[in-house]
Amino acid sequence: MGRSLTVQTFKGFLLTRNWRDTSHGVELEFWFTTGQGPLCAVVRGEHSVFFLVEDELGRAREILAVETTVKIKPVSLRSFSMAPVVGLYFNSYRQARRAADELRARGLDPLEADINPADRFLMERFVAGSAVLRGEPRRRGRHLMLENPVIKATQYRPTLKVVSFDIETAMEGLQLYCIAVHGTSIDGEARQVFMLGEGAQQAFVRSCANQGEVLQAFLDWVADYDPDVLIGWNVVNFDTWYLQRLADQLGRRLLLGRERRPGHWRELDDDGDRRTVQFPGRVVLDGIELLRAAFYRFESFSLENVSRQLLGTGKLLHGSDRGGEITRQFLQDKTSLARYNLKDCELVSEIFATTAILDFAVARSVMTGLNIDRMGASVASFDNLYLPRLHRQGYVAPNASSEQIASPGGFVLDSMPGIYDHVLVLDFKSLYPSIIRTFFIDPLGLALGVCGELAQPQTVPGFLEARFARRGHILPELIQQLWQQRDAAKESRDEPLSQAIKIIMNSFYGVLGTPGCRFFDARLASSITRRGHEILGRTRDYIEKAGHRVIYGDTDSVFVWIHDASSDAEAIAAGQQLQRDLNAWWCQVIRQEFDLESVLEVEFETHYKRFLMPTVRGSDKGSKKRYAGVVAGADGDKLVFKGLENVRTDWTRLARAFQEELYRRIFAQEPFEHYVKEQAASVLEGRCDAQLIYRKRLRRKLDEYQRNVPPHVQAARLCEERGLPVPSRGSWVEYVITTSGAEPVSAALAPLDYQHYVDRQLEPVADGILGFVGTSFRTLVDKQIDLF
Numbered sequence: 001m002g003r004s005l006t007v008q009t010f011k012g013f014l015l016t017r018n019w020r021d022t023s024h025g026v027e028l029e030f031w032f033t034t035g036q037g038p039l040c041a042v043v044r045g046e047h048s049v050f051f052l053v054e055d056e057l058g059r060a061r062e063i064l065a066v067e068t069t070v071k072i073k074p075v076s077l078r079s080f081s082m083a084p085v086v087g088l089y090f091n092s093y094r095q096a097r098r099a100a101d102e103l104r105a106r107g108l109d110p111l112e113a114d115i116n117p118a119d120r121f122l123m124e125r126f127v128a129g130s131a132v133l134r135g136e137p138r139r140r141g142r143h144l145m146l147e148n149p150v151i152k153a154t155q156y157r158p159t160l161k162v163v164s165f166d167i168e169t170a171m172e173g174l175q176l177y178c179i180a181v182h183g184t185s186i187d188g189e190a191r192q193v194f195m196l197g198e199g200a201q202q203a204f205v206r207s208c209a210n211q212g213e214v215l216q217a218f219l220d221w222v223a224d225y226d227p228d229v230l231i232g233w234n235v236v237n238f239d240t241w242y243l244q245r246l247a248d249q250l251g252r253r254l255l256l257g258r259e260r261r262p263g264h265w266r267e268l269d270d271d272g273d274r275r276t277v278q279f280p281g282r283v284v285l286d287g288i289e290l291l292r293a294a295f296y297r298f299e300s301f302s303l304e305n306v307s308r309q310l311l312g313t314g315k316l317l318h319g320s321d322r323g324g325e326i327t328r329q330f331l332q333d334k335t336s337l338a339r340y341n342l343k344d345c346e347l348v349s350e351i352f353a354t355t356a357i358l359d360f361a362v363a364r365s366v367m368t369g370l371n372i373d374r375m376g377a378s379v380a381s382f383d384n385l386y387l388p389r390l391h392r393q394g395y396v397a398p399n400a401s402s403e404q405i406a407s408p409g410g411f412v413l414d415s416m417p418g419i420y421d422h423v424l425v426l427d428f429k430s431l432y433p434s435i436i437r438t439f440f441i442d443p444l445g446l447a448l449g450v451c452g453e454l455a456q457p458q459t460v461p462g463f464l465e466a467r468f469a470r471r472g473h474i475l476p477e478l479i480q481q482l483w484q485q486r487d488a489a490k491e492s493r494d495e496p497l498s499q500a501i502k503i504i505m506n507s508f509y510g511v512l513g514t515p516g517c518r519f520f521d522a523r524l525a526s527s528i529t530r531r532g533h534e535i536l537g538r539t540r541d542y543i544e545k546a547g548h549r550v551i552y553g554d555t556d557s558v559f560v561w562i563h564d565a566s567s568d569a570e571a572i573a574a575g576q577q578l579q580r581d582l583n584a585w586w587c588q589v590i591r592q593e594f595d596l597e598s599v600l601e602v603e604f605e606t607h608y609k610r611f612l613m614p615t616v617r618g619s620d621k622g623s624k625k626r627y628a629g630v631v632a633g634a635d636g637d638k639l640v641f642k643g644l645e646n647v648r649t650d651w652t653r654l655a656r657a658f659q660e661e662l663y664r665r666i667f668a669q670e671p672f673e674h675y676v677k678e679q680a681a682s683v684l685e686g687r688c689d690a691q692l693i694y695r696k697r698l699r700r701k702l703d704e705y706q707r708n709v710p711p712h713v714q715a716a717r718l719c720e721e722r723g724l725p726v727p728s729r730g731s732w733v734e735y736v737i738t739t740s741g742a743e744p745v746s747a748a749l750a751p752l753d754y755q756h757y758v759d760r761q762l763e764p765v766a767d768g769i770l771g772f773v774g775t776s777f778r779t780l781v782d783k784q785i786d787l788f
Helices: 053-064 093-105 115-123 209-224 235-248 287-293 303-311 320-332 334-355 357-368 378-393 431-439 444-449 475-491 495-512 522-545 568-594 653-667 674-683 711-716 753-771 775-783
Strands: 008-022 025-034 038-047 049-051 071-078 083-091 128-136 138-140 143-147 149-154 162-169 176-185 190-198 203-209 230-232 264-267 273-280 283-286 418-428 459-461 465-471 551-556 557-561 602-611 627-633 636-642 694-697 732-738 739-743
Touching: 008 038, 008 093, 008 115, 025 115, 038 115, 038 128, 049 093, 049 115, 049 273, 053 083, 053 093, 071 465, 083 093, 115 378, 128 143, 138 287, 149 320, 162 209, 162 235, 162 264, 162 334, 176 209, 176 320, 176 334, 190 209, 190 334, 203 209, 209 235, 230 235, 230 334, 235 273, 235 283, 283 287, 287 334, 287 357, 303 334, 320 334, 334 357, 357 378, 357 495, 378 444, 378 475, 378 495, 418 522, 418 551, 418 568, 418 753, 431 495, 444 465, 444 522, 465 475, 465 557, 475 495, 495 522, 522 551, 522 557, 522 568, 557 602, 568 602, 568 674, 627 653, 636 653, 653 674, 653 753, 674 775, 694 711, 711 732, 711 739, 732 753, 753 775
Parallel strands: 038 143, 162 230, 190 203, 230 283
Antiparallel strands: 008 025, 008 128, 025 038, 049 083, 071 083, 128 149, 138 143, 162 176, 176 190, 264 273, 418 557, 418 602, 459 465, 551 557, 602 627, 627 636, 694 732, 732 739
């Protein structure tokens, strides 16, 4: 191992973190990517720490006497009950967990005992994603190493070296055909396919004699190319897990980490269907999970569908017999198989580039401190942001409460069904974060507000007898900082960072309302949602006193009918005036009633030229979270659907296309009667067969459906006997309704049940709007249907 002669400073982005117990204390390992290459920082001699209320120490000493290395130290911190606490320092994480479990078993309450040493080390230094490291570097193989460096927070956005990889396999068993890789870095692109057997003609294909050679050639290539990130499509639960099982079968290790180290697998559900893996120094990121985390929505997250929508191109093979065709190409046409395998890798690389989804992952990590491969984890994000600030204020966090009192959800106003001209949507910008900022809603603020140490004028009233301290709170300022950072990101057109901050801010209410959160308290969540109810209700009253009509409202938005507007311009002017008046009025109300400065902000968001609020199917009552309308677009008017069949993937393309055209005609006041009749006739004549496919996901395993077996499960259970792959939990099932019931679309034997599609797809869609124009589906088509 080479040694440097000088202390150096590095800026790096954190890829992975780990810790292990040693005879000399806890050892922490952090892998960073830096401008000088990969860097491993090792911190030795650390402790595992938790806290205990001082008054419980006497009862705890008998338990703690067993742990000979524990050190009890006074700390200048208090619990949420305002009691002083002591810090308990252990030489190993295992000892700390054992002691904490024993204390809980005796009825004591160790605080923050669930935080692992690596997370605490970074958190207390406010290191989130990026850091500046100072120390004497050593060369360890191809990488740099720092022992016990100084690590501080900084701002650093890395240029990551990325490899997209994909495997092709037989449909049964562990039979690997090939592995393709597509690397991207500042130095350009790299392509390679590792193929079992001879026959492929391309220069980028390397032929291997057996599966073990294919696997080893792939591992050698990755070690040589040395990427920071491995990406793919379902890459963790399929590709990487498949290679792990193959390596196990061959008696090898899957050494995909830096320094050729193996990964650590962890199951995310009881059935073992979902997993996560961490390789030291290298991150594996799944494109599907990342897009979902960034709130992308697709009818299907298949690589074929997503690439078609985002890139305008798709896979070289697709369809229900793709697995069989892959095997045929492996046996007969390895050149085509290599081309197909590599194309999948390139599609994933292009999707990542087009969406800037890796930039989003980096931005989220920099904001929350979580590893870039950790999806969801809103509670952990909140802890990372809140706990170090809490400690600086002189307090330690409570444990999650066993209290299960639910807070109410968002307020939904009763709707007024009908077809309207000139409906405006007025939206409170980030309502829940704005309520937190305005009314000082905060876990520490609540603890201070109800402890009895503050006079009532020093607090702000909440709900369920909550009171929040006017000073000393954390969350309102934290949200304000994030808000300012998001405004700056939008100003600089940093969309990934802006989106990451938006998701983080909007998650705070959900975290505080989650019983698994250590700060959960029904008074917190209720003081947000019930204040939101009050704000929405009073906003409606104000608008209606101004002479307009609120026909619907949901959580943070009101839908206002400007009934006296005779033009688009008049409606838009009314919306702009309401925006100004409401913002001024809310500032006045909150100042007068609470002596607070309001940060609530109403935005005039949308003008619907024509708008439909439907009824609940089969009744006269107005629906909720379902509507449609016409808005002005850059290329002319466009239809917007919310919650209706047009945007629901469990309805057929027939129903969605029919709804869009029927609504367009009615909104445009064009004739529609013949169109309805013609659509019914087309279905009955068999002219719409390609649009009759249902598509629904399996939420459970097939054998877990016992009663009320839905159609997609019925179809899935027919797959095996008809020579099709049996869908697993989470898979999409495509099926049609025939005269024999539901059957898989690629192996349906009975004739299609056309009457089913008229009755269950066309009629409900049509009657959602026809009643408002004085007719019904049956009135229009009954005579037409009698002809068939």
